[in-house]
Amino acid sequence: MKKIFILASVSILIGSCATETKTEAIEVTPEQLHRSVDKVVEIMIHDIFSPPVASRIFAYPNIAAYEIMALNNDEYLSLEGQVGQLGAIPKPDSTKTVNYDVAAMVAHLELSKRLIFSEKRLETFRDSLYGIWQGKNPELFNDSKDYGLQVADFVGAWMNKDNYPQTRTMPKFTVDTDDPTRWQPTPPAYIEAIEPHWNKIRPFVIDSANQFKPAPPYPFSLEKESAFYKELKEVYDVGKKIEKEGDDSEEIQIAQFWDCNPYVSVTRGHLMFATKKISPGAHWIGIAKIASRKTNSDFAKTVYAYTKTSIAIADAFISCWDEKYRSNLIRPETLINQHIDENWQPVLQTPPFPEYTSGHSVVSGAAATALTDIFGDNFYFDDDTEVAYGLPVRSFNSFREAADEAAISRMYGGIHYRMAIEVGVKQGRDLGKFVIDNLKMTRDSHMASNP
Known part of the structure; x- marks a missing residue:
């Protein structure tokens, strides 16, 4: 009888411990979000997404x-009605208890998985996090x-109405070989122009793709005193x-x-292969991570910064690509090889799309402005x-300084006027x-615009 009592007591004690473990609080850390973003970037590099498409892969999971x-946080305001026809996300079942940070991570991972190709790579990482929380x-x-999955489905349905699926079936870009001012494929791979219909993607905050239509490039001229030729010669x-x-x-x-x-093409003899790197957007997402870590931002502010x-x-790419295929300007490399020095090569490989305006410049200007608004x-x-x-x-005194360097790097690389x-x-x-004037994401910004 005594043995039975002792065994029963031990069983009750073990059961009690097990129950306590199962009711333990779940904490989602900013570092887990950073690691998730890093994993998605790693897979994006492996899968080789173009810069505009990569910007879309970042935006939707972050929004979800x-x-x-x-x-669940009074400091932050919903994007409902502010971003590209986004409606209110469904609310959780009132009979269930939800950890909103876990749900946010689940939605982020699920939408990221839908937007990449190598799903298994992300699932392995995802399951490791799920195991910790579960x-x-x-x-x-x-x-x-x-x-989290419910919200991912909701945001995914909204995402699928941004015209991206339709652009996959639109005609390829036709190169006008008879017009010396127009873009032509560049060496070594002579890749066809990418994403010529990106201006048809639904914007997030800007009114339309051409809202920030820039001044046109200088008139094409090979006269040595012309503004255009001087810029060509400068490159x-x-x-x-x-x-x-x-x-x-x-x-x-x-x-x-x-x-x-x-995607950088490398030719060695008869062998051609690619070296893979991050996109311009991924670099600035990396800077958002650096700033979040430096300021010890909590999970909520980190999500806010990424979003x-x-x-x-994303809107910067839509705006830039709208101008690229409107002006359809020839790259410096092509003209220099034709009219100045047939053996000249740029420091960097010329990307496969028209020249004007510089994507790095537009994207860096927009990203730096957003980050300055967040971190000062x-x-x-x-x-x-x-480093990877x-x-x-490289060190910078401000996001603006980094953007200026990113922009001028395209001149040093020999790929932009x-x-x-x-x-x-x-x-x-x-x-x-x-974007920062019209996207009210924090309570303070809303109060400032509605005193």
Whole structure:
């Protein structure tokens, strides 16, 4: 009888411990979100997404996570009615207890999985996180997961109405070989123009793709006194100067740091292969991560930072690509090889789309404006985004300074005229200001605009 009593007591004690474990609180850390974003970027590099498509992959998962977070946090405002016809997300079942941070992460991971190709790579990472949270409190985790998936379905349905599926079946871009002013494919792979219909993607905050239509490029002319030819010659002269200075020159280091070309063709004899890197948007998402870590931002502010930055980046690509295929301007490399020096090569490989305006300039201007609004001006940071690709850390005194360097890097790389850079930065900054003025995401910003 005594043995039975002892066994029963032990059983009750074990059962009690098990019950306590199953009701343990689940904490989602900013670092888990950073790791999730890093994993998605890693897979995007593997799958080779073009820069505009990559911007879409960032935006929707972040919006889904943000909407769930804002539903349970009085400091943040819903994007309902503010972003591209987005309606109110469904609310959780009132009979269930939901951890909103877990639900936000589930929605983020689920939508990311739908937008990439290598799903298994993300599922392995996702399951490792799920195992941690489920082990703390299975019932709470499962209810939170169910709600996160519900919101992912809602945002996914809204996402699928942004005209992206339709652009997959639209005609390919036709190269006008009879017009010397128009873009032509560039060496070494002579890839066809990517995403010629990106201006048809539904914008997030801007009114339309052409809302921030920039001034047109200088009139095409090969007369040596013309503004256009002077800009062409400047690209050539800068390239020759860099060539003389060698690989250790500051200009080459800047060009390589901001290269961010997801697909660089390499030819060795009869063999051609690609080296893969992050996109321009991914670099600025990396800077958002750096700023969040430096400021010890909590989970909510980290989601906010990623979301606002990714929205600015996505609209910047829509705006930039609208101009690229309107002006359809020929790249410096093509004209220099035709009219100045047939053996000249740019420091960087010319990307496969028209020249004007510079995508790096527009996107960097917009992203830097959004990040300045979040973290403040004169925000010093060490940018280690490119360390994984063998490049050293570069330091900046502000996001604006980083954007200016990203823009001029395209001149050093030999792939853009000065006007595309300078007008592009203004285009991006104007767009970024419009985003922060019209996207009310925090209670303070709403009160400031509605005193």
